[in-house]
Amino acid sequence: MKEANILKSYELAKERYAAIGVDTDKAIAELEKQQISLHCWQTDDVSGFENDGSLTGGIQATGNYPGRARNIDEVRKDLEFVKTLLAGNHRVNLHEIYGDFGGKFVDRDQVGVEHFQSWIDWAKANNFKLDFNSTSFSHPKSGDLSLSNPDKSIRDFWIEHTIRCRKIADAMGKAQNDPCIMNIWVHDGQKDYTVNRKKYREILAESLDTILKEDMPGMKSCVEAKLFGIGLESYTVGSMDFFEGYCATRKVIYTLDTGHYEPTENVADKVSSLLLYVPELMLHVSRPVRWDSDHVTIMNDMTLDFFKELVRADGLNRAHVGLDYFDASINRIGAYIIGTRATQKCILSALLEPLAKLRELEAAGKGFQKLALLEEAKTLPFGAVFDYFNYKNGVPVGEEFIPAIEQYEKDVTSKR
């Protein structure tokens, strides 16, 4: 895109937004500060480096587009390239199975900081901050129940794993001088009618209490609620109700994955209630298509509404934004960029809402005027602001990232 056109369009857009009381420079500055945690598992379809076993735990990556990252160097190379196409400084979200195990098998109850030292060094060298996840899936002991398993030996194995993961996250946070956000998602559930529903939930709460007992200043823990997993359709131990109650009473961060609710449920409306009772939110921005399919995030109504609600609830600074999808059917790097940029678009769109005016109108009972302004805001020159944001940060504007990714595919991923 021509530089002069980007600048001219932005000047006009800025003026147009100013007329309804919105400062576009301020919105851009806020968006620049907003880190997005890039989920490492988009590079390799949630495989990791522990072994060649299949993906279990009720999640599935569909498709076999060529070029997935096969080892730690390829994952890092892909992430370094992704970074060149994104405005802002971002984070990398690692799962335990992405440890640097040096070709040896390291079981989950044996993992330690040493297996992530090279990640800590790499992150520092590449100006990334790290986030972390314990991994309860894709393991012989995963079964249907991990932390909620009545069998003490299995439960203790997963408790040990998760405590070790917290220590790794703590070390990451201390090394980067910024808390590492560690997510705990367990797939625990049942395929068919479950009668001891309360029992497993009691056990899960107890296990989590044990895991979270020690305060670790370098990290923050969060727990992820879910509707159901494949093969675990009838019962999910860590349901939304379970984790809402847990997070509210224990003051733990609630992980809200936008794919983890009934397809017709309004995910955006959860934000303002959760923020009243839980300390912070961790977001897994995803796109469910009929189910928790983890399609690539796009700028759709759900994602737009979601970020608008966050901004309207003054909650953006209480939310850690991360992505969670894994589409193996298209170019994986392209999927990253589409999803991250879509998330940035939705955040920007929320920041550009004429909120002060809308609030004023609502308070004055001016329903028609409020609806009219909401409608008109939809066709304001948003694109010119987003283009300028990317231009200002020296990354491709508009569709210009497409050839860059094609080139990387030609040079790198197609040769894998």
Ligand code: RNT
């Ligand atoms: C699964 C959860 C979870 C995983 C990742 C890999 O439904 O969303 O967050 O996607 O941990």
Ligand code: ZN
């Ligand atoms: Zn998730």
